[in-house]
Amino acid sequence: MSSDGCGKEDLQEDIRMDSGIESYISIVTSEEPREPTSDSIGPRDKFSTGEERLDSAYTSSSITVESLSDIVEGCTISSAEDVQAKMPELSKQENLLTTITEDGDTLLHLAIIHEDIFISQELIQLFPKEALDIQNNLYQSPLHLATYLNLKHVVTMLMKKGASLELQDQDGNTPLHVACQHGQLECVTEMTRDLPPSSLAPVLQTQNWRGLTCLHLSALNKQHHIMKLLMKKKADLNIQEGTAGKTALHLAVELHDMTSVKLLLKEGANVDAPMFNGCTPLHLAVGRQDAQIADLLCQFGADKMLRNMEDETALDLADGNNDILALFPFDDIQILGKSVKSF
Template sequence: MASDDCGKDDLLEDNRTDSGIDSYRSILKSEEPRDPSSDFSGPRDKFSTGEERLDSAYGSSSITVESLSEIVEHCTLSTASEEPAQICELSEHEENLLTTITEEGDTILHLAIIHEDEFIAQELIQLFPKEVLDIQNNLYQSPLHLATYLNLTDMVKGLVEKGANLELQDQDGNTALHVACQHGQTECATEMTRDISSSRLVPVFETQNWRGLACLHLAALNKQHQIMKLLMKKGANLNIQEGTSGKTALHLAVELHDMTSVKLLLGRGANVDAAMFNGCTPLHLAVGRQDTAIANLLCQSGADTMLRNMEDETALDLADGNDDILALFPFDDIQISGRSVVGMKF
């Protein structure tokens, strides 16, 4: 287990981008190194999706919305599409504000998004090179993660259009699309998949967080039906297995007694007989949970009633005397208390 933990830490470090701010510093021709926290005072609470994140320094005399607005208003990009960005002359103090990384790893873009200042955030997205857009803070959150957590659709759109990396994972292994699937940010998910090539989307769809869950799994677990439809339309693998027990989204939907998701998945061609690592199919789970309606739907969709799990059990073996479920299995040689199931009156 120790080696696994080390491997996870290595992966986090590999996925984290810390050098991007140096690219912008070079654009500004900054020569002297700076203290990362020199323009920010006092500790800040880490970002939380449940509570407002506070940054006392954001409103300090060092940096305010007004002062930063003045800076970014003076910095404009060249209108020539093939020419590099033309950066205005900035004072050393202004350069410090734009290139500082806080003690918690936040760039000024992270802070603008956290404080939901769309004007500043959009200006910075245009000013900064792509490498800066992909810098992750100490929680491994990129600006795209934060914009998604806060459901800031326009900021998500701006970041994606500028080429922000969709594959970056936060401290829980979640990409920004994972976050959207978990919290039901349908519009953000739409922007992250709009006009994106399948070659860029497939790796995101296949990425599993540290719980082994891909985006479709999270959407199914949280009954995010609109997002499930979106992922299916964009070509997500309906039969991808989560990493701990091998469940597909169909298994998860059955466990949740979510008929809507079950119908969506089956209608799009999900494998009705997909097996978990222990051999259980969705029908095993439906029967084991005494869900007659879903078990009936699975049977109507062609589920193989004779498949056995690693305990050598068929779905019928799990019926536990439930007459409604037993009636779903059309075998005339099955008997209960010496009587054939077929033809019995319930």
């Protein structure tokens, strides 16, 4: 059987992020960033990729982190009065609003990374729409970062201001992918609330660099409420991921996730959808010795005689499991294309 065959455990998605938080700290406090230690857990740990940063798609400004610190000198991140006093000065220098650090972060990126909702909202109001979609060196937009950190109110403001939902980060994830993976139902709701179907459909069909759509990620992470919401938004239930051709139903079967399997089948997912190697969800259920899910698939009309590229039917994968063999009545067995019953 092929390496992508019916018995292979599914891949699990991991998200890598970067913060630029040290740059933010140096702007606000004018202190040198501290090297992370093995026993410290902070924003850098939370967003670290462990890899060399990618080049940004944007040209770095000649204004350095050090010169930016002069702008906010004496302004503490938690002081609303100080920030409000400083905002008119920033608004007169629009070039500073779109200035990026050596990590590709704008002031808005940095405010979001620091999880300061007040400053983030003030900057969103000041930023022109185009600047809201600037991506840092890891191709993360402010909306990506607000989603990673589950900052619902910032996500809402960004969406109302017209931030793009289609931008992909270095892993190919849109902000909606991120929310679906991490089970952030409120963020998913805010991102999809006011988008017309014509605008949302391309995002729901977008695959990350692992070939996974938002529905695939929701299924992989057993995010049932998000799956229901995506279905209401007309997500394609039968779209195949890009590596092995699995649908969300295949993924749910592999995870032995009865709840997702029931949900997908009741909403009309193709019970006989083939992977690139011809395996159907029933092949996977039988190959994993999951009699309960195999029985449910049969109740929804799964074709027991379909063959994969190894010329195997689901019955061929039963491996002597009596509970599964009981799902295949004698008169369903065929020899040379003829039912045994007819002999």
